[in-house]
Amino acid sequence: MTKRVLDFAVFVLLLLAAWEALVRAELWNTVLLPAPSTVLAYLSGALLDGTLLDAAAVTARRLGVGYLAGMLAGLPLGLLCSRFQSARDTIGVLALGLQTLPSVCWAPLALLWFGQTEAAMTFVVVMGTTWSILLATADGVRAIPPLWLRAARTMGSRRLHTVLHVLLPGALPAIVSGLKQGWAFAWRSLMAAEIFITILTGFGLGQLLHYGRELHAMDQVLGVMTVIVAIGLLAEQILFGPVERWLRRRFGMTA
Amino acid sequence: MTEAAAPNGEETAAKLTLRGVSKTFRGANGAVTALAAVDLEVAEGEFVCLLGASGCGKSTLLALVAGLERPDEGEILAHGQPVTGPGRDRMVMFQEHALFPWRTVLGNVLFGLELKPGLPRKSRIEVARYYLELVGLTKFAHAAVHELSGGMKQRVALARALAPNPQVLLMDEPFAALDAMTRERLYGDLQEICRKRKKTVLFVTHNVREACVLGDRVVVMTPRPGRIHGEFRVDLPRPRDINGIGIATLATRITATLRAEEPQEPAR
Numbered sequence: 379m380t381k382r383v384l385d386f387a388v389f390v391l392l393l394l395a396a397w398e399a400l401v402r403a404e405l406w407n408t409v410l411l412p413a414p415s416t417v418l419a420y421l422s423g424a425l426l427d428g429t430l431l432d433a434a435a436v437t438a439r440r441l442g443v444g445y446l447a448g449m450l451a452g453l454p455l456g457l458l459c460s461r462f463q464s465a466r467d468t469i470g471v472l473a474l475g476l477q478t479l480p481s482v483c484w485a486p487l488a489l490l491w492f493g494q495t496e497a498a499m500t501f502v503v504v505m506g507t508t509w510s511i512l513l514a515t516a517d518g519v520r521a522i523p524p525l526w527l528r529a530a531r532t533m534g535s536r537r538l539h540t541v542l543h544v545l546l547p548g549a550l551p552a553i554v555s556g557l558k559q560g561w562a563f564a565w566r567s568l569m570a571a572e573i574f575i576t577i578l579t580g581f582g583l584g585q586l587l588h589y590g591r592e593l594h595a596m597d598q599v600l601g602v603m604t605v606i607v608a609i610g611l612l613a614e615q616i617l618f619g620p621v622e623r624w625l626r627r628r629f630g631m632t633a
Numbered sequence: 634m635t636e637a638a639a640p641n642g643e644e645t646a647a648k649l650t651l652r653g654v655s656k657t658f659r660g661a662n663g664a665v666t667a668l669a670a671v672d673l674e675v676a677e678g679e680f681v682c683l684l685g686a687s688g689c690g691k692s693t694l695l696a697l698v699a700g701l702e703r704p705d706e707g708e709i710l711a712h713g714q715p716v717t718g719p720g721r722d723r724m725v726m727f728q729e730h731a732l733f734p735w736r737t738v739l740g741n742v743l744f745g746l747e748l749k750p751g752l753p754r755k756s757r758i759e760v761a762r763y764y765l766e767l768v769g770l771t772k773f774a775h776a777a778v779h780e781l782s783g784g785m786k787q788r789v790a791l792a793r794a795l796a797p798n799p800q801v802l803l804m805d806e807p808f809a810a811l812d813a814m815t816r817e818r819l820y821g822d823l824q825e826i827c828r829k830r831k832k833t834v835l836f837v838t839h840n841v842r843e844a845c846v847l848g849d850r851v852v853v854m855t856p857r858p859g860r861i862h863g864e865f866r867v868d869l870p871r872p873r874d875i876n877g878i879g880i881a882t883l884a885t886r887i888t889a890t891l892r893a894e895e896p897q898e899p900a901r
Contacts, residue, residue, distance in 0.1 A: 528701055529731035532719045533745035533797065543744070547735040629734045630779030 412597045417604065420597040429586065430605065437568065437582035438609075440496065444503025445564045452508040452560065453553075456515025457541065460549075470516060473509045481506030481563065482570035494577040499568070502575075506567030507560045514556020518549030551625055558618050565610055583609075647710075648801060648833040649675040649698060654707035656693055666858035667693040670707070673852065673861060677800075680827060680834040682848035684841060684887070690859020691837045695805050698835060699725045711801060721749065724799040728806040730786040732778045738789050739765065739774040745797040764792040767826060784815035791823070795830065802827075804836045808843070817875055820846050824872050841884045841891075846873045851887060855894050862894060 394414045400406045401413035408416070424430040459470045484505045485498075492498035522545060530544045546553070572584020583602055590598030625631060651673040657666045667690040675681045683691040696702045697709055700719040709716040711723055719725075724745070732741045742761040746752060752760075765771050768788040773781065781789065787807055794802060808816045824847065827834060838844050844851045848867050855862040865887055869879045 523731075525727060525729060525731045526733060529725070529727065530744070531701065532699055532723070532725040533793075534719070534721050534748040535744075539748065544733070548733070550735060628737075628777050628779075630777060 409596075412600065416597045417600045420595075420601045421604065424598075424601065430601075433581055433583045433586045433602075434605065434609065436580035437572065437584065440499050440503065440572075440580070440582060441564060441568050443496075444500045444568065445507050445561065447500065448504045448507025448560060448564060449511055449557065451504065452511030452556075453515055455508075456512040456556075457519060457545065459512065459516035460519035460545070466516065470513075473512045476505070477509035477513060480570070481567040482574060485571055485574045488571075489575060494575065496577070496579050498575055499571050499577065502571040503564050503567050506563040510563055511553075511556045511560040514552050514559065515549060518552025518556070519545050521552065522548040551629055551631060554618065554621055554625060558614075561613065561617070565606075565613075569606065647674040648677045648679070648712060649673070649835065650708075650710040650713075651694075651698070652708050652710075654694070654697060654704045654709060656690070656697060656702065656704050668697075668704075669858035669860055671859070671861055675833060675835060677833055678831050680832075680836065680847060680849045682836045682838055682844035682851045683854060684838055684844040684851050685854035685859075686839060686856060686891075688859075689854040689856040691854050692805050693859065694854075695725070695803050695835060695837050698801075699723055699803050701725075721745065721797045722799050723801040723803055724794040724797060726787075726790050726794045726802070726804045726807045728809050730778075730783075730790045732786060732789055732793070734778045737775050737777060738770060738781070741778065741789055742793045742796050745793060749797055761792075761796055764796045765789075767795070767829075768792045768822065782815075784811050784819065787811065787819065788822075791826070795826070795832075798830075800833060802832045802834045804834065806837055806839070809838070809840070816843075820875060821872055823847065828871070841887050842875055842880055845869075845880045845883045845887070846875045853887065853890060855891075863890065 398414050401408055401411070421430070455465075455469055455473075458465045459473075460466075481502050484502050488498040488501045492501060526544055526548055527540065530540055535544060568582075569584045569587075572582045573588045576585070576588075583606055587599055587602040587606075590596070590602060651671055654668055654671045655666070656668040657664050659665075671690075671694065673681075673694075683694060685691050693702065697704050698711070698716065700716050700723065711720070716723075733744065736744065739758070739761055742764055743757055746757040746760055749757075762771065762774065765774055768791055770785060770788055770792065773785065773789075778786065778789070790807070808819055811819070820843070826832075834847075836844075836847055838847075845867055851865045851867060853862045853864065854860065865883065867883060869877075869883075873880060
């Protein structure tokens with residue numbers, strides 16, 4: 379594990395060193411791409427004056443709320459689709475369609491419906507999250523071997539108990555990969571929404587990036603991009619890493 | 634389900650009673666009569682093997698007694714009460730282990746116990762551990778299902794079926810997918826467990842010797858439509874050895890009956 383972390387660190391450092399060297403040798407126009415040291419200077423400044431942390435906190439809160447709401451909608455609807463053909467033919471098909479729609483397309487309507495509010499932001503995130511979680515849940519539950527259900531029935535499992543103790547845990551590998559995909563979509567949706575929708579109740583990472591563009595401060599744009607990538611990587615490791623390791627241990631999957 | 638006071642009548646003697654049970658499956662290729670007017674009685678504490686080639690309806694019969702399927706005609710009684718669905722008094726063991734991979738070995742044995750009302754968590758774990766010991770898997774309580782061998786998985790499935798303390802054990806070719814050596818060891822274990830726990834067992838198999846080793850009685854079934862063709866009482870002392878001469882003699886006799894029953898191929 380430590381070796382793998384080390385490998386990655388060395389790789390990133392080499393990449394940055396090469397980039398820095400190219401800029402210093404003036405082979406590269408700094409207007410187009412500032413040096414890593416410039417970006418680092420921006421980052422440390424923004425970190426110290428609190429801009430970055432405040433923006434990250436606002437973004438994290440929006441993401442958390444939207445993702446949770448999307449999950450709370452996606453899981454039960456997915457379960458519904460897994461059990462009833464009529465739900466699959468209606469909600470299921472709709473979900474399949476809406477999943478292909480980049481959720482930032484909802485931004486104009488969200489602004490119209492909710493105004494320049496947090497609700498508009500949340501709505502766009504929910505529209506990005508729900509469908510992939512719904513579809514993964516529906517497919518995962520449908521793929522459960524009927525024998526598990528028969529065995530559970532003989533032991534006295536019924537309705538809600540079967541849902542909570544057989545269907546959901548049985549579909550867990552599929553649900554977790556759906557949740558991961560939902561997370562990725564939520565993250566993308568929120569960044570797009572923050573860049574497109576200007577609201578006054580909070581100043582997120584996306585908005586920080588947007589103003590970097592307006593001011594032609596590419597060090598800021600790159601700095602915020604770095605933070606976005608770092609948060610994404612961390613979330614992946616912290617949120618999904620342990621769950622996936624547990625799944626591999628229990629289910630014995632090599633995936 | 635606790636044992637209800639036995640209703641008046643002659644049903645009390647038999648643990649399981651099937652009267653005129655028929656079952657037809659309707660599929661894309663027309664209707665298949667899986668069982669036609671089957672009568673069967675299994676006494677309390679008796680080990681009955683249902684023996685027959687595939688398609689003779691023996692697994693269907695088991696599913697009916699388990700309450701997983703409903704008969705089209707006839708009636709099925711367990712402890713004198715009509716079977717209307719699955720019940721903890723009749724636990725099932727399948728050919729495939731049907732264990733839940735998201736639970737540990739112990740967690741699987743606990744599944745049925747968690748559904749038994751009025752059992753505190755501590756006693757559930759005690760009971761589960763007792764049955765794990767009975768099948769010799771104490772050391773694997775916290776192992777994941779996929780880490781076990783095929784034979785060990787079936788032992789866990791057996792412990793899981795035994796844990797809620799059912800009066801009747803329904804076994805659908807539980808050892809068919811195992812290698813011969815593992816299987817033979819499990820024959821010994823199963824006989825020992827049934828002696829200790831006094832279960833009424835209905836055991837489905839297509840293996841003649843297996844039926845002779847395990848059963849107090851071997852009920853032979855024939856296909857198209859599934860019927861009971863005859864039965865053999867196995868009066869051999871236990872524990873029985875699958876390679877013993879007594880088993881071999883009986884198995885030969887049963888095989889001969891089955892052969893005689895096979896439809897003659899028309900000459901071409």
